[in-house]
Amino acid sequence: MPSQHDVAVRANVSFMTVSRVVNNHPRVKKETRERVLKAIRELGYYPDASARALNARKTNNIGLIFPRKEYVFSRSFYVELSVELEDQLSHRGYHLFLGMTKTGDDYRDPSHLVKERKVDGLILVAPPTGDPEVEHLNREGLPFVILHGRSDTADCDYVDTDNVLGTTLILEHLFALGHRRIGFVSGNMAEINAQDRFDTYRNELKARDIPFDRSVVYRGDWSIESGYDAFCALHRRKTDITAIFFSNDQMALGAIRAAYENNVLIPEDISISGYDDIKYASFAVPALTTVRQPLDGLAAATADLILGRLSGNQSPRKIVLKPELKIRSSCRRIR
Amino acid sequence: MPSQHDVAVRANVSFMTVSRVVNNHPRVKKETRERVLKAIRELGYYPDASARALNARKTNNIGLIFPRKEYVFSRSFYVELSVELEDQLSHRGYHLFLGMTKTGDDYRDPSHLVKERKVDGLILVAPPTGDPEVEHLNREGLPFVILHGRSDTADCDYVDTDNVLGTTLILEHLFALGHRRIGFVSGNMAEINAQDRFDTYRNELKARDIPFDRSVVYRGDWSIESGYDAFCALHRRKTDITAIFFSNDQMALGAIRAAYENNVLIPEDISISGYDDIKYASFAVPALTTVRQPLDGLAAATADLILGRLSGNQSPRKIVLKPELKIRSSCRRIR
DNA sequence: CTGTTAGCGCATTCAG
DNA sequence: CTGAATGCGCTAACAG
Numbered sequence: 001m002p003s004q005h006d007v008a009v010r011a012n013v014s015f016m017t018v019s020r021v022v023n024n025h026p027r028v029k030k031e032t033r034e035r036v037l038k039a040i041r042e043l044g045y046y047p048d049a050s051a052r053a054l055n056a057r058k059t060n061n062i063g064l065i066f067p068r069k070e071y072v073f074s075r076s077f078y079v080e081l082s083v084e085l086e087d088q089l090s091h092r093g094y095h096l097f098l099g100m101t102k103t104g105d106d107y108r109d110p111s112h113l114v115k116e117r118k119v120d121g122l123i124l125v126a127p128p129t130g131d132p133e134v135e136h137l138n139r140e141g142l143p144f145v146i147l148h149g150r151s152d153t154a155d156c157d158y159v160d161t162d163n164v165l166g167t168t169l170i171l172e173h174l175f176a177l178g179h180r181r182i183g184f185v186s187g188n189m190a191e192i193n194a195q196d197r198f199d200t201y202r203n204e205l206k207a208r209d210i211p212f213d214r215s216v217v218y219r220g221d222w223s224i225e226s227g228y229d230a231f232c233a234l235h236r237r238k239t240d241i242t243a244i245f246f247s248n249d250q251m252a253l254g255a256i257r258a259a260y261e262n263n264v265l266i267p268e269d270i271s272i273s274g275y276d277d278i279k280y281a282s283f284a285v286p287a288l289t290t291v292r293q294p295l296d297g298l299a300a301a302t303a304d305l306i307l308g309r310l311s312g313n314q315s316p317r318k319i320v321l322k323p324e325l326k327i328r329s330s331c332r333r334i335r
Numbered sequence: 336m337p338s339q340h341d342v343a344v345r346a347n348v349s350f351m352t353v354s355r356v357v358n359n360h361p362r363v364k365k366e367t368r369e370r371v372l373k374a375i376r377e378l379g380y381y382p383d384a385s386a387r388a389l390n391a392r393k394t395n396n397i398g399l400i401f402p403r404k405e406y407v408f409s410r411s412f413y414v415e416l417s418v419e420l421e422d423q424l425s426h427r428g429y430h431l432f433l434g435m436t437k438t439g440d441d442y443r444d445p446s447h448l449v450k451e452r453k454v455d456g457l458i459l460v461a462p463p464t465g466d467p468e469v470e471h472l473n474r475e476g477l478p479f480v481i482l483h484g485r486s487d488t489a490d491c492d493y494v495d496t497d498n499v500l501g502t503t504l505i506l507e508h509l510f511a512l513g514h515r516r517i518g519f520v521s522g523n524m525a526e527i528n529a530q531d532r533f534d535t536y537r538n539e540l541k542a543r544d545i546p547f548d549r550s551v552v553y554r555g556d557w558s559i560e561s562g563y564d565a566f567c568a569l570h571r572r573k574t575d576i577t578a579i580f581f582s583n584d585q586m587a588l589g590a591i592r593a594a595y596e597n598n599v600l601i602p603e604d605i606s607i608s609g610y611d612d613i614k615y616a617s618f619a620v621p622a623l624t625t626v627r628q629p630l631d632g633l634a635a636a637t638a639d640l641i642l643g644r645l646s647g648n649q650s651p652r653k654i655v656l657k658p659e660l661k662i663r664s665s666c667r668r669i670r
Numbered sequence: 671c672t673g674t675t676a677g678c679g680c681a682t683t684c685a686g
Numbered sequence: 687c688t689g690a691a692t693g694c695g696c697t698a699a700c701a702g
Contacts, residue, residue, distance in 0.1 A: 001450070003695055014673045019697060027671055046450040050388035051695035054678050059385065061453075064433070079414050086435055090443070095453060098399070098431040100421055108425070115336070115381040118396075118430060224618050257618040283559050283592040285620065338679055349689045354681060362687055386679035389694050 002043040011039035022047055062089055062306060063097040063119040065110045067127055075222055077276040084299035114142050121306050123147050128190040143309040147302050149192050159301045159319045163196035166291040166323035170273045171204045174243050178334035183216040183244035185230040185251055197247050216241050220251050227251025231258035242334050249274035249281045252288055271331035287328035297321045337378040346374035357382055397424055397641060398432040398454040400445045402462055410557055412611040413460060419634035449477050456641050458482050463525040478644040482637050484527050494636045494654045498531035501626040501658035505608045506539045509578050513669035518551040518579035520565040520586055532582050551576050555586050562586025566593035577669050584609035584616045587623055606666035622663035632656045
């Protein structure tokens with residue numbers, strides 16, 4: 001691989017001039033520039049990212065960190081989000097580094113990535129509440145942004161959608177359709193998003209003087225399987241619920257399968273709702289009534305925050321976007 | 336951020352000794368090592384990846400390249416594969432770099448990543464046939480592996496599953512159930528996997544003296560939408576097909592939706608099959624009969640090949656794994 | 671407008 | 687077993 005030195009020799013200039021040309025420095029005679037450019041082309045020269053990074057103390061890489069290996073499986077919402085993020089960041093000259101923290105003995109601390117300067121900063125996707133890693137990063141002043149979540153202990157940048165509003169939107173829709181007894185299936189309660197949705201559920205019941213009933217609640221973990229299990233469990237319990245709120249689409253999809261196996265019709269016998277509006281939600285049978293989170297907005301805001309952080313912004317910024325209700329056919333008016 | 340120099344001062348040794356300790360060099364007196372380790376801990380020292388990379392001319396990063404932005408959306412199979420890959424590579428000390436080549440004027444050439452030494456090598460996921468990029472990489476001798484595909488022009492490493500076998504497995508199953516008139520929905524025909532499946536379809540028909548009928552074939556692009564469109568189109572054409580082979584699960588899922596809207600029952604009125612066995616396939620209603628590709632095996636082989644390449648292997652290796660038929664309920668015996 | 675000097679943090683080579 | 691010198695490829699700061 002040719003270096004600036006090789007180019008310099010070929011173009012009969014010093015390697016410093018080459019460096020200037022490469023970096024579009026204005027003070028280079030046009031004719032010299034052309035000559036250098038020609039040599040660069042002929043040699044197939046490319047600047048060495050490591051050398052640049054070493055010198056500039058900046059890699060132009062951002063780490064995208066998922067909390068568990070299985071996580072990406074469970075929530076295709078995050079796949080769509082990652083693609084959007086890659087798009088945003090690449091337009092601004094950054095590359096995306098993929099990281100998964102594993103659970104158990106295989107646990108990998110993402111802060112290493114920035115301490116070793118593999119990346120300039122981190123995007124933490126939905127970290128568990130009270131994640132020591134978050135506080136660690138915050139304490140050390142390392143640049144990071146939480147995407148889909150926040151920290152109650154550390155004061156840091158985060159981007160999220162309004163879970164209270166989203167959950168309320170769904171529940172109001174259900175109430176408007178005449179439902180009073182509504183089951184609830186949570187996501188992984190280690191995450192604040194799951195907690196928020198649950199809390200909102202309780203509050204909305206209370207606001208309508210509907211007693212909270214633990215037996216119509218099921219703790220899921222966002223996965224299709226847990227949605228399936230949730231439906232089966234709630235069905236076995238023979239409660240009188242007429243609708244179930246699932247904390248994400250995947251679980252609602254699992255429930256559709258479970259309903260089929262249990263010979264219950266959706267929405268004739270029971271209404272169900274999802275959350276996220278993943279791509280597949282509108283193709284399900286029945287199409288899922290759900291809440292859409294603004295992917296583009298989330299990605300753009302996240303890119304903004306992390307890059308702002310890297311360029312020295314100190315004061316934490318919190319961005320909360322509005323979700324939107326998508327009414328389709330998995331919920332119907334109660335008879 | 337402290338450097339080896341800072342650690343050296345604190346531990347009263349030269350920075351060279353620090354380097355040795357960091358790299359587990361055996362020839363360091365135990366006592367000295369402890370002292371250095373202590374200083375490292377106290378200072379919170381971490382080796383600088385850029386400096387290391389510059390020196391070693393090796394980044395320990397691998398680029399994972401997807402052909403189009405929309406691609407990951409369309410095939411959740413690749414998400415599952417990516418997670419597996421990250422797992423494999425991280426165990427061997429490598430990090431994964433995410434790259435998407437865009438189409439149109441926003442096209443980004445992935446070879447830049449290795450020329451600029453951001454990564455040591457590339458994993459190309461399902462590149463289009465005759466991709467100039469592949470030949471380019473091959474010509475320049477840059478380390479790369481094709482995952483799910485191959486090159487007819489360039490002689491290079493690739494990992495794939497046996498598309499001929501996979502397609503045959505499905506078709507034999509369909510024939511055994513009595514189907515003779517079988518529709519075909521292709522993936523994106525720019526990709527060799529899509530072509531192989533189509534070719535196999537034609538060959539299997541020919542082997543049974545069933546005439547090939549263009550009107551029961553639809554060109555899809557792997558997406559849910561195209562599966563939906565495919566079903567509608569084939570249905571409108573009023574052919575006498577009793578089964579449809581979809582080149583992946585996503586499209587079959589779209590077809591289930593389309594069938595529902597057109598009041599046709601699966602599998603009572605028509606049998607359909609998928610391909611890939613994505614997570615959701617077994618939860619669909621009806622559960623999809625499909626072909627399972629060995630994710631772990633693909634990921635392990637890919638990791639093997641690219642790392643082998645990096646450590647100097649010259650002769651191209653081609654690995655083709657066997658798929659497995661998953662019989663569920665979307666195909667039934669013809670009356 | 672162009673070249674020289676120096677140093678980013680680390681590891682290889684060679685001395686002691 | 688440890689240290690000193692040297693260079694990886696690049697750029698900022700300072701000459702000329």
